Amino acid sequence: MSDNQIRDLIAEAIKENDLILFMKGTPDQPACGFSMRTVGMLQSLDVPFAAVDVLPDPRIRQELSALSNWPTIPQLFHNGELIGGCDIVTEMYESGELAAALGVEAPPAPPAETAVPGQPAPMGIENRLR
Amino acid sequence: MPSADELKQRIEAAIPGAEAEVQSPDEVHFSARVRADAFAGLSRVQQHRLVMDIFDGELGGSIHALELKTEAP
Numbered sequence A: 001m002s003d004n005q006i007r008d009l010i011a012e013a014i015k016e017n018d019l020i021l022f023m024k025g026t027p028d029q030p031a032c033g034f035s036m037r038t039v040g041m042l043q044s045l046d047v048p049f050a051a052v053d054v055l056p057d058p059r060i061r062q063e064l065s066a067l068s069n070w071p072t073i074p075q076l077f078h079n080g081e082l083i084g085g086c087d088i089v090t091e092m093y094e095s096g097e098l099a100a101a102l103g104v105e106a107p108p109a110p111p112a113e114t115a116v117p118g119q120p121a122p123m124g125i126e127n128r129l130r
Numbered sequence B: 001m002p003s004a005d006e007l008k009q010r011i012e013a014a015i016p017g018a019e020a021e022v023q024s025p026d027e028v029h030f031s032a033r034v035r036a037d038a039f040a041g042l043s044r045v046q047q048h049r050l051v052m053d054i055f056d057g058e059l060g061g062s063i064h065a066l067e068l069k070t071e072a073p
Helices: A003-016 A033-045 A058-068 A086-095 A097-102 B004-014 B044-055
Strands: A019-023 A050-053 A075-078 A081-084 B019-023 B029-035 B065-071
Touching: A003 A019, A003 A050, A003 A058, A019 A033, A019 A058, A033 A086, A033 A097, A058 A075, A081 A086, A081 B044, A086 A097, A086 B044, A086 B065, B004 B019, B004 B029, B004 B044, B029 B044, B044 B065
Parallel strands: A019 A050, B029 B065
Antiparallel strands: A019 A075, A075 A081, B019 B029
């Protein structure tokens, strides 16, 4: 397959899927922490999304970045528009903008990584080795 | 390897009026918070592009990851 054909397939996939995530690995087996976090946020919003693993062929990433003018992975597209990478998705998720943009209810609980204010800190283990 | 301070200086030199805070535990993974007048009226994607374009070709290479948070004043 030529690079142009790959780019056309990517453009088609972005056009045909309302919500599509280009990531390293798959939603079940993400191969990078940023992809994993992004998948986790989408899953917690309970929205269906298409996912494309960029790892099998380096040209997927190369052509995607050329098309989107965005250098890093993951990349989330909604209705053909680039929403952003993990940082932007995280910011929008935390502010509720992502849920609003996708037309779903905001999740009742904050993401697992965020500390809940007012909750006791997790028990620490004393370091006796200093 | 680039230092956090080098990234800060490059961001502030490239984007007029930008103030950047850059942290890095290992000079490979970076986390930056950038505030700039130039971001006014731009979408988050456009704001991030302005910063990432500075490190074109280095992202994924000497800069493994750049965690970014942008804000307009």
